[in-house]
Amino acid sequence: MVNPRLSVTLLALAAACGRGEQANAQDPAGRAAPIAATAPAVASQLNTSRRTAIVDATARVSPSVVSIRVVSRRTVQPSLLDGFFGVPQEQTQQSFGTGFIMRADGIIVTNQHVVAGASQITVTLADGTDLEGRLLGEDPLTDIAVIKVERDDLPVPPFGRSDDLQIGEWAIAMGNPYSFLLGNSEPTVTAGVISAAGRNIVPSGAMTGRYYDMIQTDAAINPGNSGGPLVNALGQVIGVSASILSNTGESVGVGFAIPIERALRVARELVQDGSVRRAWVGLDVAGADRMNDWKSAGGVPVVAVVPDGPAARAGLQTGDVLVRANGRRLRNYLDWEAVLLDIHIGDRIDVVALSDGREASHRIVPADLPTVTAERVRLRGLDLTTLTPAIRAQLGVRSDAGATIVSVPDETTRLTGLRDGDVIVRVDYVSDRRVVQAPITSTRDLARVLDAIPRDARFRLWYERQGRYVYVDLRS
Template sequence: MRGPLVCGLAAVLNAIGPAARAQDATRSRQTAIVTAAARVAPAVVSVNVLRRERRMPADPFDLLFMPRGYEQTVEGYGSGFIVSSDGVVITNQHVTQGAEQIVVTTRDGRDFPAKVLGEDPLTDIAVLRVNGSDLPVAPLGQSTDLMIGEWVLAIGNPFAYLLGNSEPTVTAGVVSATGRNLLPSEGQAGIYVGMIQTDAAINPGNSGGPLANASGQVVGVNSNILTPSGGSVGVGFAIPIERAVRVADELRRFGTVRRAWVGLDVAGADDLRGWKRVGGLRVTQVAEHGPAARAGIAEGDVLLVAKGHRLRTFLDWEAVLLDTGPGDSLTVSYRHAGQARTARLTVTDLPTTLAEKVAILGGMKVVTVTDAVRAERGIQSDHGALIYDIPDEMQQATGLRSGDVVLQINRAKIAGAEDLRRAFSRAAGGGAVTVWFERGGRLGRTAFYVR
């Protein structure tokens, strides 16, 4: 009797053995990375953008007939992630900039027309809204406790237009560094400071997608890379999720982002190594009656630590301000006349008076350069009119950009916004005007006709 029984058991074991072994093999491959990707990926979307751009003719002969170039519809692609089930999406501002039409595509292939709720070029964050319900939401974590060397995932839709599907791509790497500051580059609107550095591959189209930890929580927004070739070489950067969420909340509530202001200016890009001489960040200007002045900070003092972060260059200070909002308290350690001191500042909103803003030249908007504006923007000149908004077509026609400070038109000094308005009014219909301006701390010049 034992023989048939043993044979029967063997037959049963042989029948279930391959299935059990396959399940065991699958479970053994269910790593933390696999689990984290499965948790975040459903909320990752592709952001498809149409914008109009002015192009110059490639053939010099065509310049005779199209001296100002021609307009062309250009497609752009990026990524994003859903943060509320009713269709709020976070992405990068450089993805949505100048968009005439935006379509968000979910992982399951559904297309949703998207509306821009708000954009903030300074932090490179944009918030979109799609008409949806019960959409998957990305779990949010925190970046403040990230450990160097821990696993992270970059999830997005790189080269989505070539891959031809909406399934997000996952790349894995480690946290290479935190608190990274990138020096501003020509034409860069955003300030990339306090960034998360990773070697997880970030490629064109990944911008705006989430950087997630191994627990499947979003800790950053993938934004840019350093590369000599245009592709990933393992040096990518993400905006900390705390900053992205704060900016997104401000954009949803107010349509703009209120800037932290403490009423002081510090040594700029021309003194990046000054901290080695003085042991901190030198205060170059203090606004009268501002928060810093009320706390006793004076010109010539040396800032050492703010919010627990050591201060070496103006970029460290920018990172502190970007992550601080009006009404917050800011504890600063500094040195005054050789003595160590600590001050607690009450941060206020940047006091840019709305009455100072003047719309001119068919849409270009400027603001008078005040002490507050100088401190917030790091402007070197003590006068001028700051361009804070300018249409794309006007940029092409004038050579001016958002962030430029107009200092002089022909022989007339421009003290502020009203001077600029009057100067352009006088020049309308006449000959070309020559405009001197400050851009990124350097003097520039352009010439154009005012119609």
């Protein structure tokens, strides 16, 4: 996918070819060492066959790599004041990415940011065949999506493991950089090494995904590679190329892939249910503001515990310091979030925490998210629920009261910018020539206020998103 941009780093495979200094080595008597006689023979064999582990791995996986073309239509309002009922202007955008076949019956895995907002998806197989793609499901949090095409004979690559990676082992990135500008549909292959494992990328305001426990590689990953497989030297898929770190958008050789275990787990849930069922533990920990304090804190400080939530029932309290979870050392909040990202409903989290300087063990049994179990109402096409302490903790909002958006149609998001998780806190409107600023403390408040706004009148909707209060102007 062209955005987020991905990085380029090519590595020479000189290690397999011998070195001239060895061929000219001398023994103490001045005679040529035996290595000099064998080096040309080795080089000759390599030049004749040229079949390395990377060549074999490419042959195993490349037939299962696909190119993805996405057409999206973005509706733009001439003015936000026109709100829901303004005259929209439609813009068509085209973008490209990569995917790979997960099942022979047409199930394809890619990045969520590749297909975000797609109105039309075309999948091109390695042999050039174009197929219409249908989006089965997408999960922005893990940046995984699943596409279905109508075929039942597609090649499936071998899948490996990402939990036993060796730093320095070969890493092979496959994808379709710059789409069809290179003139054909066969995937591009680049090679590097596994630079690191278990990397946590600090979230930024522009990121919808959470990139924790990522595989770092210096194999060239370019714009258009998003969603493509990262492969080991055995020809096994070990990750899904997703992003880079770069201050300029240019190549710096620091690319990241989603671990294959996570990608396949999420993909299977999307195939089965169309969405991912998230686990909730009912506690909040010190975040980015404490990133530099983890050594002195000796773990991750708990700053809030939801009464009668899973963490509270496990005996955890505000002020405790989490030091390990399921055997993993916790250095900062990213380590804790990485644990939660791969937890299912019904799993157990065995936590070791410091309480008053003493270590204690706790077993947390995660539950469904409060927004899932809360009673919902529908207003103006939005699914909403009243903000509760549990939902407040889940979303990490500052507001004490409001109406939480649980689900919003894509078209409404395009028209207004409203998203799932936004908390409506106030509505401003004009009534009898005076400005009314109505606080919203519940869904009932919101329904009452919307009913009070004169027909076809403009109003301003204030909401909280990620700790910031913003507004959108609409028409009733």
